[in-house]
Amino acid sequence: xxxxxxxxxxxxxxxxxxxxxxxxxxxxxxxxxxxxxxxxxxxxxxxxxxxxxxxxxxxxxxxxxxxxxxxxxxxxxxxxxxxxxxxxxxxxxxxxxxxxxxxxxxxxxxxxxxxxxxxxxxxxxxxxxxxxxxxxxxxxxxxxxxxxxxxxxxxxxxxxxxxxxxxxxxxxxxxxxxxxxxxxxxxxxxxxxxxxxxxxxxxxxxxxxxxxxxxxxxxxxxxxxxxxxxxx
Ligand code: FPP
Numbered sequence: 001x002x003x004x005x006x007x008x009x010x011x012x013x014x015x016x017x018x019x020x021x022x023x024x025x026x027x028x029x030x031x032x033x034x035x036x037x038x039x040x041x042x043x044x045x046x047x048x049x050x051x052x053x054x055x056x057x058x059x060x061x062x063x064x065x066x067x068x069x070x071x072x073x074x075x076x077x078x079x080x081x082x083x084x085x086x087x088x089x090x091x092x093x094x095x096x097x098x099x100x101x102x103x104x105x106x107x108x109x110x111x112x113x114x115x116x117x118x119x120x121x122x123x124x125x126x127x128x129x130x131x132x133x134x135x136x137x138x139x140x141x142x143x144x145x146x147x148x149x150x151x152x153x154x155x156x157x158x159x160x161x162x163x164x165x166x167x168x169x170x171x172x173x174x175x176x177x178x179x180x181x182x183x184x185x186x187x188x189x190x191x192x193x194x195x196x197x198x199x200x201x202x203x204x205x206x207x208x209x210x211x212x213x214x215x216x217x218x219x220x221x222x223x224x225x226x227x228x229x230x231x232x
Contacts, residue, residue: 001221001222002045002046002047002218002221002222003047003174003175003176003198003218003221004047004048004049004172004175005047005048005049005050005051005171005172005173005174005175005176006042006047006049006050006051006174006175006176006177006178006217007050007051007052007053007174007176007177007178007189007190007193007194007197008038008050008051008052008053008177008178008179008180009053009177009178009179009180009181009186009187009189010031010034010035010052010053010054010180010181010206010209011179011180011181011182011183011205011206012180012181012182012204012205012206012207012208013027013028013030013031013205013206013207014027015027015181015205016030016031016205016206016207016208017030019205024066024069025069025073027207028069028070028073029073030207031206031207032073032076032077033207034206034207034208034209034210035052035054035077036077036081037210037211038050038209038211038214039052039085039090039122039124040088041211041214042122042214043088043090043121043122045218047122048122048123048172049122049123049125049171049172049174050122050123050124050125051095051124051125051126051127051168051174051190052124052125052126052127053127053130053187053189054074054126054127054128055070055074055096055127055128055129055130056127056129056130056131056187056188056189057096057097057129057130057131057133057134057188058131058187058188059129060100060129071101071102071105074105074128075104075105075108078108078109078112079108082111082112082115082116085112085116085124086115086116086119088121088122089119089120089121089122090116090119090121090122090123090124091116091117091118091119091120091121091122091123091124092112092113092116092124092125092126093113093123093124093125093126094109094112094113094125094126094127094128095125095126095127095128095130095135095167095168096127096128096129096130096131096134096167097129097130097131097134097138098129100129101128101129109128123171125168125171127167127189127190130167130189131188132186132188132189132190132191132192133188133191135166135167135190135191135192136166136191136192138165138167139162139165139166139192142165143157143161143162143165162192163192163193166192166193168190168193173193173194173195173196173197174190174193174194174197175197175198175221175226176197176198176200176217176218176221177189177190177194177197177198177199177200178200178201178202178214178217179199179200179201179202180202180203180204180205180206180209180213181203181204181205181206182201182202182203182205183201184201196226196228196229198220198221198224198226200217200220200221202216202217
């Protein structure tokens with residue numbers, strides 16, 4: 001079985017750069033190239049949803065110089081890739097807290113979402129300034145607003161309703177979560193949505209992650225027996 005939704009924590013750009021005696025900037029640039037290649041490969045496999053963790057809420061705490069270069073890299077990558085993504089029928093969406101993002105980046109994000117909104121191919125979601133806990137708190141606030149305006153009754157809130165206020169909305173939950181770079185943790189990614197997701201950790205640093213590495217993750221996934229808490 002192939003996963004319908006893959007989520008990836010792209011970790012290891014900094015260590016890759018260090019190993020190659022290069023700047024962190026260069027490592028992130030190589031990471032962006034890997035992201036582009038993995039998006040293409042995932043699309044070619046006919047996988048429906050791919051969600052990439054590009055920048056976490058906690059990443060705001062990195063030195064300003066690195067934050068700025070990452071933001072510049074997101075704009076640069078989006079400019080360079082949007083035409084190709086659109087030609088390949090990719091529908092791109094960004095999730096996360098936009099309140100601290102630069103206007104110029106928000107404009108690009110809005111334009112990219114608008115341009116690709118009717119595409120029927122790969123659903124690519126980029127998590128930017130995203131945190132799983134922020135996502136849950138944000139959903140709670142949205143629900144509170146709906147209750148206060150009498151558009152929603154508390155008794156009607158169930159897990160599905162709640163999900164519809166989360167950033168991934170009613171997209172299917174990830175079937176497979178991949179984390180590169182050797183750490184075995186979730187780092188505040190998609191906490192609500194990964195309740196039954198299969199977790200795959202590999203030591204490969206993100207800039208070195210190629211289609212063969214993704215195939216290994218897919219082999220791992222194919223061997224899992226998913227029971228969702230049931231004894232079947
Ligand atoms: C983790 O490496 C990576 C990031 C914080 C940024 C992710 C960004 C990219 C892969 C490039 C652009 C992606 C898109 C979608 C345009 P790290 O710096 O934490 O590495 P380290 O743990 O080795 O220091």
